[in-house]
Amino acid sequence: MKLSNRIKLGLTFFIWRVINRRAFEEDFLRILPNTLKDAARLIFYRNFTSEEKRIAKSIETYRSSLITTDKILHSFSSPRSGTFKKGNNDHAIAGPYLANTSEAHAKTGASMKGGILLRRITTGLAARTVLELGTNTGFSGCYILSCPQVEQLVTIEGSKDLCEIADRNLRQFSDKYKLMNMLFDDAIDTLSHNDDKFDCVFIDGQHEREATWHYTKRVMPLLNNGGSIIFDDIYWSDDMNQCWKEICMSLDFSVTVDLQLKGVAILRLGEESKMFYDICEYVGRPRIFRKGW
Numbered sequence: 335m336k337l338s339n340r341i342k343l344g345l346t347f348f349i350w351r352v353i354n355r356r357a358f359e360e361d362f363l364r365i366l367p368n369t370l371k372d373a374a375r376l377i378f379y380r381n382f383t384s385e386e387k388r389i390a391k392s393i394e395t396y397r398s399s400l401i402t403t404d405k406i407l408h409s410f411s412s413p414r415s416g417t418f419k420k421g422n423n424d425h426a427i428a429g430p431y432l433a434n435t436s437e438a439h440a441k442t443g444a445s446m447k448g449g450i451l452l453r454r455i456t457t458g459l460a461a462r463t464v465l466e467l468g469t470n471t472g473f474s475g476c477y478i479l480s481c482p483q484v485e486q487l488v489t490i491e492g493s494k495d496l497c498e499i500a501d502r503n504l505r506q507f508s509d510k511y512k513l514m515n516m517l518f519d520d521a522i523d524t525l526s527h528n529d530d531k532f533d534c535v536f537i538d539g540q541h542e543r544e545a546t547w548h549y550t551k552r553v554m555p556l557l558n559n560g561g562s563i564i565f566d567d568i569y570w571s572d573d574m575n576q577c578w579k580e581i582c583m584s585l586d587f588s589v590t591v592d593l594q595l596k597g598v599a600i601l602r603l604g605e606e607s608k609m610f611y612d613i614c615e616y617v618g619r620p621r622i623f624r625k626g627w
């Protein structure tokens with residue numbers, strides 16, 4: 335995006351915030367489940383605590399070192415809308431396996447704001463066991479591992495190149511992780527077979543509507559009662575946004591929260607009434623990033 339457009343967008347969001355501060359506090363934050371209030375505050379006020387700044391600083395140091403190495407790495411890119419196919423065992427076919435620079439991969443990984451948001455969501459939900467679909471170079475994983483209550487992160491990545499880098503990245507933070515160098519469906523088969531359970535799943539790969547639904551349905555049985563799914567890039571493409579809207583309508587979840595950068599869906603336990611909270615009404619709705627994809 336051009337600098338002038340970025341400034342215009344930043345200014346628009348700033349004005350929105352000034353006008354909507356009271357409505358945000360009284361109409362949105364007051365009724366939002368307590369577990370997600372800190373995450374919502376980050377999006378509205380854009381303030382980081384000194385602990386968050388310290389954590390982000392050490393994570394961002396590794397990103398800088400990745401940007402300066404000009405290695406070519408392979409990863410599974412997100413396929414175009416409507417191209418979803420299944421192969422053997424009803425497994426999804428991954429997107430194209432493409433080469434790109436380490437700099438491009440480092441920039442694909444969770445940004446400081448996205449990472450701290452993930453940290454606040456995971457901490458708010460008190461998730462002790464987390465499953466991530468899409469490790470990439472491990473940035474989101476580092477932010478998850480920095481949550482004090484997290485006891486184990488299982489993270490899945492199909493690219494061997496990226497797993498080697500992610501392993502070095504994650505190891506700096508903690509040894510409480512298991513990195514599975516497998517395709518998502520193969521790894522989910524293994525986890526299901528072992529009867530592994532998680533409090534929270536973060537879906538951040540193969541961004542396409544049907545693929546996202548496929549993995550959502552597959553990880554649901556791995557969730558503990560009342561567990562949650564965090565969806566990344568809900569405004570990435572029209573198709574991903576459509577998927578998010580369907581998730582918000584789905585009776586599988588009792589609570590869905592649009593946090594602008596990510597969507598959170600809490601699994602239904604019983605007969606609770608369905609609630610949907612949308613922060614974009616108070617901070618502005620992002621434009622679809624890849625229109626026509």
Ligand SMILES: C[S@@+](CC[C@H](N)C(=O)[O-])C[C@H]1O[C@@H](n2cnc3c(N)ncnc32)[C@H](O)[C@@H]1O
Binds near residue numbers: 427428493
């Ligand atoms: C958007 S990146 C993940 C970014 C990371 N979560 C972060 O925020 O730092 C998506 C990753 O998922 C991996 N991926 C996509 N489809 C996959 C599949 N079907 N099986 C395994 N890995 C896959 C890609 O190789 C890519 O590295």
